[in-house]
Each structure stands twice: as C-alpha cells, then as structure tokens.
Amino acid sequence: MLKANARAVYSKNGSFESAVIERRDLQPDDVLIEIQYAGICHSDIHTARGEWGEVQYPLVPGHEIAGIVVEVGSQVTKFKVGDRVGVGCMVDSCGECENCRNGEEQYCLQGNIGTYASVDRYGQYTQGGYSTHIVVREDFVVRIPDALGLDVAAPLLCAGITTYSPLRHWGVGPGKRVAVVGFGGLGHMAVKLAHAMGAEVTVLSQSLKKREDGLRLGADHYYATSDPETFQKLAGTFDLIVNTVSAKIDINAYMSLLKTDGTLVNVGAPPEPLAVHVFPLILHRRSFAGSAIGGIRETQEMLDFCAEHGVAPEIEVISADQIDEAWERVLASDVRYRFVIDVSTMKQAQ
Numbered sequence: 018m019l020k021a022n023a024r025a026v027y028s029k030n031g032s033f034e035s036a037v038i039e040r041r042d043l044q045p046d047d048v049l050i051e052i053q054y055a056g057i058c059h060s061d062i063h064t065a066r067g068e069w070g071e072v073q074y075p076l077v078p079g080h081e082i083a084g085i086v087v088e089v090g091s092q093v094t095k096f097k098v099g100d101r102v103g104v105g106c107m108v109d110s111c112g113e114c115e116n117c118r119n120g121e122e123q124y125c126l127q128g129n130i131g132t133y134a135s136v137d138r139y140g141q142y143t144q145g146g147y148s149t150h151i152v153v154r155e156d157f158v159v160r161i162p163d164a165l166g167l168d169v170a171a172p173l174l175c176a177g178i179t180t181y182s183p184l185r186h187w188g189v190g191p192g193k194r195v196a197v198v199g200f201g202g203l204g205h206m207a208v209k210l211a212h213a214m215g216a217e218v219t220v221l222s223q224s225l226k227k228r229e230d231g232l233r234l235g236a237d238h239y240y241a242t243s244d245p246e247t248f249q250k251l252a253g254t255f256d257l258i259v260n261t262v263s264a265k266i267d268i269n270a271y272m273s274l275l276k277t278d279g280t281l282v283n284v285g286a287p288p289e290p291l292a293v294h295v296f297p298l299i300l301h302r303r304s305f306a307g308s309a310i311g312g313i314r315e316t317q318e319m320l321d322f323c324a325e326h327g328v329a330p331e332i333e334v335i336s337a338d339q340i341d342e343a344w345e346r347v348l349a350s351d352v353r354y355r356f357v358i359d360v361s362t363m364k365q366a367q
C-alpha cells in the first residue's frame with residue numbers, strides 16, 4: 018500500500034483536516050499518478066454534506082484531477098512515466114454492458130465506480146483527488162495535451178466534459194441558439210465551449226453582476242433571471258438550454274424559452290425534485306432531458322478540442338488550507354469561475 022497525503026472531511030458539516038490515506042498496490046493495468054492540481058466541483062459539496070445520500074467518513078472529495086504518471090503496472094500500454102494525465106468523475110465500470118461497449122461508461126448498466134464515495138472492484142471505498150497520489154486503471158486515465166497547463170486542465174475533467182457532452186449530443190454549432198442557466202463552474206465552461214462550437218450563446222444568471230465576464234468569455238447576450246421581463250423577451254428563442262444550477266429553480270419558466278422541438282437539458286443536480294408542468298412541453302413538442310459527465314473517449318476528444326480551440330477555464334488557484342473557504346464561496350455563487358487546489362501545498366502534512 019502506498020500512503021498519500023490528503024484533505025478529508027470527517028462528518029457532514031465538518032471542516033477539512035489533514036489525512037493520510039492508502040492507495041492500493043499497483044495492479045498490472047494500473048497507473049500511479051502524482052496529482053498536481055485538483056478542481057473543486059459543486060458535486061464535491063453535495064456529496065460530502067450527504068445531500069445526495071449517506072456517505073462514509075472520512076471522505077476525500079475531488080474528481081477533477083491533473084498530474085503526472087510516476088509508475089505503471091506491468092501490463093500498461095497507454096501510458097509511461099512522465100506523461101501528463103487526467104482523471105475525472107469515474108475510475109471504473111463493468112466494461113461489458115452495451116453502454117460501456119459504446120464508450121459511454123458513465124451510463125454503465127452496473128453503475129460506474131465514482132472517483133470518490135464508491136466501492137471499487139477491490140472492495141475499497143474510493144477516495145478522490147484532494148490528495149497527493151491516486152492509483153487508477155489505465156482505461157480511466159486520459160492524456161492532457163501539451164497546450165493545456167495542468168492547472169487549467171483539471172476542471173475540464175468534470176466541468177468541461179459535463180457541458181461538452183450535451184452540447185455535442187444535441188448538435189450545437191453555427192446557427193443554433195444556446196442558453197446557459199447559471200454562470201458558475203459548469204456554466205462558464207458551457208459558454209466557452211458553445212461559443213467555440215459556433216453557436217449564439219446567452220447567459221441566464223441570477224443578476225447582471227458577472228455580465229462583463231460573460232460577454233468577454235464568449236456570450237453574445239446576458240440576462241438576469243431576477244427580471245421578469247427576461248422571460249417575456251426571450252420566449253420561444255432557444256434550440257437548447259443547458260441548466261447548470263445547483264439548486265431547485267422554477268424549471269417551467271425556462272421551458273417556455275425553448276423553440277418548438279427545443280430541449281432543456283439539466284446537468285445541475287439539486288437534491289430536491291423539480292416540478293415540471295407538462296403543458297409547456299406538449300404545446301411545442303419540447304423535451305426535458307438530463308446528462309451525466311461523458312465517456313472516456315469523449316473526455317479525450319473534449320481535451321483535444323480545448324487544446325485546439327484555446328478553450329480553458331477561468332481559475333483561482335488555492336492552497337490546501339483554503340478549501341473550506343473556497344467551498345463557502347461556491348455556495349454563495351461567488352466563484353470566478355473554478356477553484357483549483359495546488360496539491361504541492363499538501364506535501365508537508367505527512
């Protein structure tokens with residue numbers, strides 16, 4: 018067993034504490050990664066605070082992982098020591114079901130194995146990227162192109178792929194009107210990616226506070242959802258709406274902003290149910306959908322797309338001692354636009 022330094026929470030509302038965790042000995046198809054940067058996703062908070070169900074403590078969150086391969090198992094073929102790599106929200110899946118065979122491991126019919134708060138094939142409780150090292154099967158590791166710094170690459174492993182996948186699935190490109198609800202970690206990536214794909218992009222944010230940033234990062238229009246006129250003005254406008262909001266909102270108000278045959282896809286994952294009225298759907302053959310991260314092949318495609326188009330998140334790099342504070346700012350919608358932990362600041366803890 019290899020020991021790694023980490024930051025863990027020990028209870029639902031507990032603060033982060035230093036921890037030493039164990040990573041399994043390298044299996045033939047495993048790689049050992051020295052983590053350099055780990056992004057902070059709102060899902061880390063939902064999970065650690067038990068909002069999506071019970072979890073075990075101590076818990077080390079983190080599923081936006083970027084680092085360097087420092088050791089490979091005897092049968093590893095895709096990676097070698099020194100490679101720049103990433104790991105996202107899942108570290109394993111059955112590999113045999115229809116969805117896995119189609120490269121959509123996130124929809125594995127047996128359930129994919131989450132990077133943290135899951136039980137893996139060895140019976141161990143998985144612990145995530147707020148740590149110095151991780152051991153992952155090579156099939157769940159992706160390559161980070163040289164054009165992307167490891168710090169900005171980290172958030173692409175969740176915020177990037179979670180927005181890229183639905184934009185691709187619903188055919189976003191020139192001539193399409195896309196709205197992004199919520200301008201946080203996922204939201205700002207959705208704006209950058211949809212803009213790079215050639216769509217006309219509108220941000221729907223609670224206020225106009227971040228308007229300048231939105232327009233600078235690729236939005237063509239920016240509206241406040243606190244202003245009722247926004248909903249009158251934009252009725253029937255969009256081909257696709259990507260809802261990234263982490264809380265319950267009145268989804269029906271947004272549904273009427275879709276064109277006939279338009280789709281509202283929810284990637285935001287609030288714990289409470291959303292109440293959907295069927296009439297806005299029926300009257301214009303609209304769809305209400307969901308989407309989870311993306312498969313490994315698509316994650317690699319997204320990283321290559323970002324490298325080619327110069328797309329990267331806006332990040333604020335923090336030390337390991339600032340995670341609690343960063344979480345509070347995420348909860349207050351005061352994130353600009355992704356916190357990334359500099360994992361080298363964890364090393365002295367041992």
Ligand code: NAP
Nearest residue numbers: 059060199200201202203222223262263264285286309310
């Ligand atoms: P985030 O950075 O906190 O962004 C969420 C944004 O939603 C906020 O910046 C804010 O934008 C808006 N918002 C927050 N509370 C709101 C409220 N009460 N009413 C209206 N708007 C509100 O979070 P994130 O990391 O992007 O994650 C967003 C959600 O996606 C989370 O629920 C997360 O668990 C989920 N997620 C899902 C997947 C998936 O596979 N489907 C993957 C990753 C994350 P404004 O200030 O602009 O209004």
Ligand code: ZN
Nearest residue numbers: 058060175176
């Ligand atoms: Zn995430």
